[in-house]
Amino acid sequence: MNFASDNGSGVAPEIMSALAAVNDGAVPGYGADAYTQEACDRLSDVFERDVTVFLVATGTAANALNLAAITQPHGAVFVHERAHVHTDECGAPEFFMHGAKLLPLAGEHGKLTPAAVEQGLDGFAQGIVHHPQAQAVSLSQVTECGTVYSVAEIEALTALAKSHSLRVHMDGARFANALVSLGCSPAEMTWKAGVDVLSFGATKNGAMGVEAVIVFDEGLAADLPFMRKRAGQLLSKGRFLGAQMAAYLTDDLWLNMAGHANAMAALLAAGIEKLPGARLRHPVQANQLFAVLPKPAHKALVAAGAAYYPWEREPDGISVRLVTSFCTPAEEVEEFLSIAANAL
Amino acid sequence: MNFASDNGSGVAPEIMSALAAVNDGAVPGYGADAYTQEACDRLSDVFERDVTVFLVATGTAANALNLAAITQPHGAVFVHERAHVHTDECGAPEFFMHGAKLLPLAGEHGKLTPAAVEQGLDGFAQGIVHHPQAQAVSLSQVTECGTVYSVAEIEALTALAKSHSLRVHMDGARFANALVSLGCSPAEMTWKAGVDVLSFGATKNGAMGVEAVIVFDEGLAADLPFMRKRAGQLLSKGRFLGAQMAAYLTDDLWLNMAGHANAMAALLAAGIEKLPGARLRHPVQANQLFAVLPKPAHKALVAAGAAYYPWEREPDGISVRLVTSFCTPAEEVEEFLSIAANAL
């Protein structure tokens, strides 16, 4: 029963096979190979337009490169106070941005609101030389509370952002999970809604280790080749990143895997809601679930070997995070729920 | 006939198999898995002592992290003027070091000498507040000219370095090739010879994408966990780095692969030396070869589809770099030589 992280899962068999399939022969290094080109082409297909793509090894790098592409060193980026870029990347964005600031804002269920951004702007009047210059907004889709912005919510944020000349970054570490949740198109959830740059995750959803920096406004991409290399993120045997991403996007593999993970989370959520004394802390809209469990249920689960993390503090029980993945078996969900139920 | 780069080769079958072999089941992320632990243990075995290991995705990151571990932002590092860290990493070391300087020095066949370092120190008197503070020396083993420092040469450099309180970094992107060339032990070529931190490469020698930051002096390692994370180099599915490195070090795979690459370079070198009008620019001691080819030979080779890079300029012909790898077939070497010979 592993609900600790989607990172704890292995690699989808289709993706593992793709690695072996591209192994033969000599090909150009550093992403100048045909497999990487194929990955880029597929991403342009997925987004229904030409996009500029830079494959990298980690989500941290994708986020940090994207933020650095839209923020100057004397700039600042509005983020949710629980944003992964703010709390869980050991300062990588600030490193890549050469010291630009992340300005944390509050917001229910992990979501930024136009009102919060507007209030944030109050304290950092643009154009005044003393203030760090607000230049961007970063939102996580899926959020760090497991919720998903609706397209309208994204559009409201980007509209405000653009009216203040702020660029918009989307941290899509769980992009597929959000997409499947909303049922819209990738284009609708991103550039059509005003997103400028996107971290397109694949690792958490069945890849081995590949994420895409995706730039919708080509003008923002000019320096990224150098920034990626300088960050140690230009892999020499680039074919193996390209092959992962191409396979990920083939035959709806990515959507099917995300769909499964979301379904398992929904199943889990439905069961937890029925447990006496348990509650969900946030709406469950993708593959992450934040709940408060009664102590006896928690004890029984831990004793049975269930893996998951405690998460923040709540007064009325054990606050936990549960994550499902592309390969979470329904049986594990059922087992989890039954152990919890029996303990109460 | 691919002699363009060892990066153009794929992955050793043993390593590809290892990836598949560790794919099942849930394991902790971020390098807290048993496969990564196994890789670290093997590296301690290889070096005959406890070493602190940080696996990363690229050689650029390994070098930049290592240099940042031994140099402060107001510091400076002596390097050979052709060092990869100086010319071919788009400034990654300076980025990771927060602006510390690389001070390039001249030296025959890609090698730093104690005399050159001593002269370099002349212009940057230590302790004087106006001068960038010399704090380290970085040497490449194999060098960027395809030569290999002898253990005595390394010891002479580290002795001088230590007498000036300079730390010593070894860029071992082609560590195995150098080791096989010298026939000494890994310990003798590194910490016993005074090396403080090592970039231990595997990617060029048959891995998919894994390099190790190896720290011999534990005191230098305290901040590296945070530095690696902050650099976007802590891979979430770390088991796949661990598995590569563990397989690489199993049953002398790494040494056998390097031995083959070196042998192919020696074969190539022997043939080129016999070509009328051709010459080697540097001694061939590992798996890189720098030669001047007569124009007709070059034309014929290119026409036959041989892949290699022009390299610097020489007055008397086409100056080229040729690189062999763990999977270079002897037939390709023979074919290369025969085409060249026939054209002259």
Next chain:
Amino acid sequence: MNFASDNGSGVAPEIMSALAAVNDGAVPGYGADAYTQEACDRLSDVFERDVTVFLVATGTAANALNLAAITQPHGAVFVHERAHVHTDECGAPEFFMHGAKLLPLAGEHGKLTPAAVEQGLDGFAQGIVHHPQAQAVSLSQVTECGTVYSVAEIEALTALAKSHSLRVHMDGARFANALVSLGCSPAEMTWKAGVDVLSFGATKNGAMGVEAVIVFDEGLAADLPFMRKRAGQLLSKGRFLGAQMAAYLTDDLWLNMAGHANAMAALLAAGIEKLPGARLRHPVQANQLFAVLPKPAHKALVAAGAAYYPWEREPDGISVRLVTSFCTPAEEVEEFLSIAANAL
């Protein structure tokens, strides 16, 4: 009637004379002169112990250097959400710290509390590689709301800080104003209360342009000479910084000037409290005053040429900041109050 900023005032005559007095003859550059030594000696006297001193040209530089001395690039510093270092230095601290984060916390009247810091630590568990590492707390004495921490308040903060291995910085841009307000000794307000590093301001209180980085724990000072130089803050004709600071500390000049400024602010505050419809937003404890003025009073004052800044928004009138200085004439205060009173 200038209440715009203490920076709008000129230089105390005693300090201007001191500049002329040290002008003759050749002396060593870069702070190796006798006048700088004298300034350092006087600061050691003032603090009743040996202190390490680095004179710089701006308060921004003093704060940024101090924070960089106690925080690593992957670190984080807790600050009040209105702290000058957070909102009014265009990101200088993050620049000097190479990207370390400032983590803003709420608190009444501009003050940090142990409870707020403790809550801040919750989100950034120390030692976990994913989180930016909390390493310091920075407090402003006088705060940005014109209030002054009591010695007991400082001690409570530093006690919590030390229990979490956090270093403590004090931004003393208006150090003298706070000191006179508390009536304690400089030692009591700083190192005896647990402060590690201090930005000791003089410019706002009658100097031309000199601030001191003061380090109480010598171990933190080792790299500062290089950091200051590298930041372009080592002035070549250092004698003119030394002379300012020495004169500032002679014959209680600094305390007398701060006492006058504080007295003028108290006079102003007393008068404003009597104005119908006006109110003070924060206790007035030094030389800054934040008030809400009725619109007619504001209009009359502006028409009469009174200079001051609007400051944040309040629903019930014009929210303003008023600052007095060492040379604010009592007549200007009286004039201000009488114009305001007549308008109501």
Next chain:
Amino acid sequence: MNFASDNGSGVAPEIMSALAAVNDGAVPGYGADAYTQEACDRLSDVFERDVTVFLVATGTAANALNLAAITQPHGAVFVHERAHVHTDECGAPEFFMHGAKLLPLAGEHGKLTPAAVEQGLDGFAQGIVHHPQAQAVSLSQVTECGTVYSVAEIEALTALAKSHSLRVHMDGARFANALVSLGCSPAEMTWKAGVDVLSFGATKNGAMGVEAVIVFDEGLAADLPFMRKRAGQLLSKGRFLGAQMAAYLTDDLWLNMAGHANAMAALLAAGIEKLPGARLRHPVQANQLFAVLPKPAHKALVAAGAAYYPWEREPDGISVRLVTSFCTPAEEVEEFLSIAANAL
């Protein structure tokens, strides 16, 4: 007998008076005062065109800001291997440029040549992602060897630079000395000759502490207000920088002072050339002089209290640097020469 540095001298009386003259009354802070405006206007007059000016406290800051304005973090700047920015600013340019590289080149008498820059470009092919990207050239006028580039030499360098899209920075710490030496106009020595940004020094030539970042191409100036603030170089009582610079440029004060310093250096040089066993190491074209003195002369001079620095090593005597300033008395030069002559 002080020939240690032009920084060892005090302030011209006209400039000291100007400080006192602007002291009365309240004026806006942070350079928004009339005196700073006057300084900027005068600089536009001096350069016969509109220039964008940022006053700062040190030459190190002026150089570092200028280089950061024309170089991206992944960029590189060609400099002479003895350039002050390379050897004597403790890495400030790299700090302000966020890690961009200075690439040192050799050249006789401290001068860069087009040939050297062209050769430098060879090793750093532009547009290739692996290489740090060459983006600028920085030349010192006066050079660190005391020589002065002719206008034709500057034009040759800038022509080559522009043909490779490199921006050109001039470090004019001793701008006035070079100008007087050449006898051309400030415009001819700078923007008319292809210089993009200039560090315009005043401190070494009689000011207390003020240097100007001067940008000829307005497009390069957009971020500099923020960069200056973020670097702690926006002085709050800016009137005192403005007043210095305005006075410096009034009634040819700056040119007269530089003319005197140059004349004293010429006098010194003429005398040294006549000393048996002494020699000049570089042509003496401004106010710095590099000579080799016979040991007995050196001993006698030191015994007599003459102050100057040893400078690099030469086999045939004591190699020294001698610097004259706006207030070097001719008598001190005569005394120096007579002591030296008597000792030989």
